[in-house]
Amino acid sequence: MTEMARQAATGLDSVSGGGGRLVLDKLVALLDLERIEENIFRGISPAQSPVRVFGGQVAGQALVAAGRTVPETRRVHSLHAYFIRGGDPSVPIVYQVDRIRDGRSFTTRRVVAIQHGKAIFSLSASFQTDEPGIDHAESMPEVPDPETLPTFAERAEGFPLRFAGRPRPIDIRYVGDPPWITRTSGAFSGHNRVWMRADGTLPDAQLLHVCVLTYASDMTLLDSVLARHGVYWDVDEVLGVSLDHALWFHRPFRADEWLLYDSTSPSASGARGLATGRFFTREGEHVATVVQEGLLRVR
Template sequence: MTTPVQDLLTLLDLEDIDVDLFRGAQPDSERARVYGGQVAAQALVAATRTVDEGYAVHSLHSYFLLPGDYSVPIVYDVERIRDGRSFLTRRVVARQHGRPIYYQTLNFQRPEEGWEHQDVQPEVGRPEDGIDMVELMRSRGAEDADALGKEWNAIDVRYLGNTRHGLPDHPVHQAQAQMWIRVKDRLPDDPVAHLGTFAYASDISLLGASLAAHPADPRTTMMASLDHTIWFHRPFRADEWWLYDQWSPSASGGRGLSLGRVFTEDGTLVATVAQEGLIRPRR
């Protein structure tokens, strides 16, 4: 009997089917479309397989083109755009049924010394002060809460609140959300395991921040990720608590933009995430 974390690592362990061509398995899911964090994480792993160990990913930028289908595997085709002495660039296209469903471009860098500064972590409650994310979704009537709870079973999410529920008014940000996240069990020391599982979890609730300033009912609101970007600033472990400090600077035209800063428990800023997505009443 495997654990949910072992199942997640298996999901991210792609099959090599040809040079720079990989196949990703699918989990047993009751949802209608593939979870975006899964596709982003599998594409990151595929790109990493084509890069020398002396380089580390520092950014990825991606677009979700079509809903993924859980009934068939996803094929990831990696293109080697540039191999330089300091930086490498890869482009990944994810395909199903002969059509692209997702594009990801990644940049890798050979680690080097440089100037350092970072934002200060906001004052927030501890992980034990938070509410289980899936339980919160169930209480608010989210239709796919049970299916997501099964799919996210390897991830521990402790929700601290948002602008309408639990967080104080902010002088600048009109829409906020904050939560602590970690992979539930200890991961191997392989950096790819931490990068992949973090990318998987980074899609959790990000669009929710863009709805935090509005009386939107999850049962009557259509939400879909359009793009997803991650900048990796410093190494960290995905199996130790990290704060996901999210806010939405703008929503308009049926789209919401959300940004997220990722801090470890000691206050180190390790990543920044951005996502724009569809947020509109169901028609």
């Protein structure tokens, strides 16, 4: 286990002082996997964790494992993942990388995360060398600047939300009223929009930034499904888990700079909800697209 990973074992949400900076350091440490063999890596979870491993964590760690078998000159442009079983935060996760193909322009990797001898998660990722081509993108919606918006803790004050008062590695600012408020007002607009960024400066390694964004992309996305039905985590009786997750990376970005996460839900049925999201920089560049389906049981 690396020294950074040892520090991460103290927990992402166990810091009583120092705010998000210390918690961000622990997230970076969680993504610093231990290499056991050429294509085998081991990751850990925070000491103080929920019952299941956070989906964004295992997705981020799996992408780290894949990326460490690929030349740095090739950037990840897409990933597709399935959450197979709930992860056990009390034991390490082993990531096995299958080097599917190394082509002239593209590299493909498959990663399986294993605990207790069983697969809990699988990921396929594709990497590409930089090359010129046609270029277009949709425009970013007009929203207030993130500095003008309340923090997550300020928005959550007075509501029974888990972890609301604890430091978080990702600074999240809701544009407009968050869904735990609109659930009773009926003012949901059809889009769940938040500004988010790593709460501190990250090293320059490009792979780290895409892995931190992968981690953060599992946050707030399914809110867009629940908000359409006037319910929300912790406030109502909602059981939800991620089933699959797909990400496309369009342009370079830094995860420690503000990104607008604009998400909506086109459909929900059969106790499953589909959510799509787009990431934009402050300058309006569309840098990533997300699609996720979640199991959502509302009592």
